[in-house]
Amino acid sequence: MGRYIVKRLLLLIPILLGVSAIIFALKTVTPGDPARQILGNDATEEQVQAKRDELGLNDPVIVQYFRYIAGVCHGDFGESYRTGEPVLEELVPRLATSAKITLGAVAIGAILGVLLGVISALKKYTWVDSLVLVVSMFFQSVPEFVVGLVLIMIFAVNLHWLPASGIETWKGYILPMLTIGVSSIANYTRITRSSMLEVLGEDYIRTARAKGQTESKIVMRHAMRNTMIPVAQSIGTHLGNALGGGMVLETVFSVPGVGKYIVDAITARNYPSVLGGALMIAIILVVINLIVDISFVVIDPRLKTTIIAGGAKKPKKAKAA
Amino acid sequence: MSENILSIKDLVVHYETDEEVVEAVNNISLEIGKGEILGLVGETGAGKTTTALSIMGLLPAKVGHVVQGSIKLEGEDLLQKSAKAMRDVRGKKISMIFQDPMTALNPVKTVGDQISEVILLHEKCSKAEALRKAQEMLAKVGIVPERYKDYPHQFSGGMKQRIVIAIALACEPELLIADEPTTALDVTIQAQILDMMRKLQKERGTSMILITHDLGVVAEMCDHCAVMYGGEIVEYGTVEQIFDNPKHPYTKALYRSIPSLDQDVERLHVIPGMVSDPSNLPSYCTFCDRCEEKNSHCAEHDPWIVDVEPGHWAKCFQYTPEWEGGK
Numbered sequence: 173m174g175r176y177i178v179k180r181l182l183l184l185i186p187i188l189l190g191v192s193a194i195i196f197a198l199k200t201v202t203p204g205d206p207a208r209q210i211l212g213n214d215a216t217e218e219q220v221q222a223k224r225d226e227l228g229l230n231d232p233v234i235v236q237y238f239r240y241i242a243g244v245c246h247g248d249f250g251e252s253y254r255t256g257e258p259v260l261e262e263l264v265p266r267l268a269t270s271a272k273i274t275l276g277a278v279a280i281g282a283i284l285g286v287l288l289g290v291i292s293a294l295k296k297y298t299w300v301d302s303l304v305l306v307v308s309m310f311f312q313s314v315p316e317f318v319v320g321l322v323l324i325m326i327f328a329v330n331l332h333w334l335p336a337s338g339i340e341t342w343k344g345y346i347l348p349m350l351t352i353g354v355s356s357i358a359n360y361t362r363i364t365r366s367s368m369l370e371v372l373g374e375d376y377i378r379t380a381r382a383k384g385q386t387e388s389k390i391v392m393r394h395a396m397r398n399t400m401i402p403v404a405q406s407i408g409t410h411l412g413n414a415l416g417g418g419m420v421l422e423t424v425f426s427v428p429g430v431g432k433y434i435v436d437a438i439t440a441r442n443y444p445s446v447l448g449g450a451l452m453i454a455i456i457l458v459v460i461n462l463i464v465d466i467s468f469v470v471i472d473p474r475l476k477t478t479i480i481a482g483g484a485k486k487p488k489k490a491k492a493a
Numbered sequence: 494m495s496e497n498i499l500s501i502k503d504l505v506v507h508y509e510t511d512e513e514v515v516e517a518v519n520n521i522s523l524e525i526g527k528g529e530i531l532g533l534v535g536e537t538g539a540g541k542t543t544t545a546l547s548i549m550g551l552l553p554a555k556v557g558h559v560v561q562g563s564i565k566l567e568g569e570d571l572l573q574k575s576a577k578a579m580r581d582v583r584g585k586k587i588s589m590i591f592q593d594p595m596t597a598l599n600p601v602k603t604v605g606d607q608i609s610e611v612i613l614l615h616e617k618c619s620k621a622e623a624l625r626k627a628q629e630m631l632a633k634v635g636i637v638p639e640r641y642k643d644y645p646h647q648f649s650g651g652m653k654q655r656i657v658i659a660i661a662l663a664c665e666p667e668l669l670i671a672d673e674p675t676t677a678l679d680v681t682i683q684a685q686i687l688d689m690m691r692k693l694q695k696e697r698g699t700s701m702i703l704i705t706h707d708l709g710v711v712a713e714m715c716d717h718c719a720v721m722y723g724g725e726i727v728e729y730g731t732v733e734q735i736f737d738n739p740k741h742p743y744t745k746a747l748y749r750s751i752p753s754l755d756q757d758v759e760r761l762h763v764i765p766g767m768v769s770d771p772s773n774l775p776s777y778c779t780f781c782d783r784c785e786e787k788n789s790h791c792a793e794h795d796p797w798i799v800d801v802e803p804g805h806w807a808k809c810f811q812y813t814p815e816w817e818g819g820k
């Protein structure tokens with residue numbers, strides 16, 4: 173297991189090199205001069221040139237790239253052009269904010285989605301099943317920011333229950349979490365429903381019935397955990413997507429998270445902040461995926477062998493005719 | 494064999510899907526004596542599993558229906574019992590072993606939990622007590638009891654089937670239905686499992702229905718034998734009667750299809766034609782299209798059951814007086 177974790181963490185190296193290379197490449201082709209941006213339109217050409225030298229912007233891109241990588245290896249993500257503060261120090265509290273919203277959103281989506289999925293599997297082909305399908309599809313097909321705006325209209329503007337923006341109190345977290353959460357319900361519902369239906373058709377469910385077990389305990393004790401295997405897999409993907417989707421919504425809700433930080437930095441051509449934010453998200457995604465993979469072992473004992481043996485493989489279904 | 498543990502009368506079972514009605518079991522009657530092993534033999538699709546699932550009350554919901562008949566366990570009709578009452582029967586009075594041990598166990602639960610589950614359901618005892626009994630059962634089926642903590646994927650196919658048998662026998666059922674318990678296993682392991690089953694069956698005097706398509710297994714294990722074809726029992730008798738004096742053309746054809754050591758395998762007899770299609774059964778003899786002994790009667794009427802010797806009957810016109818008239 174230890175070796176597996178190390179192996180997965182080593183994967184970070186090429187990923188981070190790749191991500192930073194892409195952003196460096198973008199930096200060379202996007203118009204606009206960060207030095208000019210920092211100093212404003214009143215600055216003279218000499219002042220701008222001096223600033224460019226100071227920031228190392230006159231060196232070849234390759235040199236800048238390796239200088240940056242060397243810094244990152246020492247935990248130095250550079251300083252924000254805008255504030256002059258170390259990027260890492262600015263990022264950490266924003267990461268915490270984004271993490272809370274993402275985790276809350278995924279929890280809302282997963283819990284509601286799994287619940288609805290189980291209900292529609294147990295009531296398959298009835299009106300309950302169809303209703304769940306229609307409602308969850310509705311939330312999935314409307315873009316997140318529209319859902320966000322509608323929720324703001326209802327709960328902030330009309331009912332005054334929740335703030336429209338900012339996270340001064342815990343109430344500020346609710347709308348962003350709900351917005352990201354509800355749009356993923358359909359996904360969880362669909363996966364849970366089909367997984368539950370498949371599991372209920374498995375031979376071991378028939379074995380449980382042959383023991384004289386009740387239907388409700390068959391669902392709870394035999395079907396639920398097996399149903400959760402593909403659901404857990406999609407939680408991993410969803411965590412990543414929610415973190416990414418949060419970028420847009422943090423701006424809609426003016427939440428000071430990593431997403432808004434990166435968006436603001438892009439507008440200001442504040443490259444150290446863009447790079448630092450992007451690298452941080454890449455690191456987090458890799459770590460999240462690792463944690464999800466490891467948590468599979470807890471749900472599905474069959475994976476222990478494959479993971480310890482070196483590769484996280486999906487369990488092969490031994491399905492005989 | 495005076496007392497019967499189970500008696501099935503005039504059982505008809507249909508599967509009704511959107512496209513068709515499958516007449517899977519057509520009017521069968523059967524009796525199983527206490528402590529005896531009945532072999533239920535026939536090709537795939539004959540209706541063997543359907544018969545077993547009807548006894549267990551486990552026909553697929555909405556699709557599978559018992560259209561008529563009764564299934565009496567020690568005089569009580571199982572078909573009249575409530576769902577709750579049937580749960581008390583399953584696992585306790587009647588147990589069933591399914592064909593494929595690879596998929597019969599829950600992959601995310603330890604085998605100890607899966608055995609103790611059935612004990613906790615039917616016996617008043619603590620969890621610890623149930624687990625201890627589960628370990629005893631493991632030992633009985635030849636698995637080191639310490640392995641109760643292991644998961645199904647850590648066992649081979651043969652060992653999984655031993656665990657399935659441990660679950661089935663944990664509450665000492667009066668009747669065990671084994672649906673092709675060794676078909677999915679290697680030949681060498683088949684013999685070990687059958688030996689073990691017979692030993693446990695003898696020890697406890699459990700009655701048993703052994704479903705198989707292998708007449709060799711019937712000869713080894715059973716007291717009586719019922720041959721199924723197209724959802725009907727076409728011949729019934731003691732194993733000696735069926736082996737020494739097979740009457741129904743289908744039974745005879747089955748014999749010729751058994752490979753034996755002193756026979757040239759290339760000359761193995763294959764029953765010509767296709768297995769009858771239970772969604773489209775003829776009104777005349779079901780076996781007629783494949784029968785090598787038919788005459789003109791066979792394609793006009795459905796034969797009835799005729800006693801050929803005491804305790805031995807066949808469903809074939811040859812043994813009726815009408816036979817002489819046709820050609």
Ligand SMILES: Nc1ncnc2c1ncn2[C@@H]1O[C@H](COP(=O)(O)OP(=O)(O)O)[C@@H](O)[C@H]1O
Nearest residue numbers: 508515517536537538539540541542543553771
């Ligand atoms: N769930 C089902 N729905 C429709 N038809 C079925 C179903 N299960 C079995 N059958 C049909 O019923 C017939 C008898 O099947 P089965 O009892 O499984 O036979 P056996 O066990 O002797 O091979 C077959 O033709 C089979 O296709």
Ligand code: SF4
Nearest residue numbers: 778781784791809810
């Ligand atoms: S009734 Fe006729 S067709 Fe049917 S098995 Fe007997 S001989 Fe063959």
Ligand SMILES: [Mg+2]
Nearest residue numbers: 541542543672
């Ligand atoms: Mg079968």
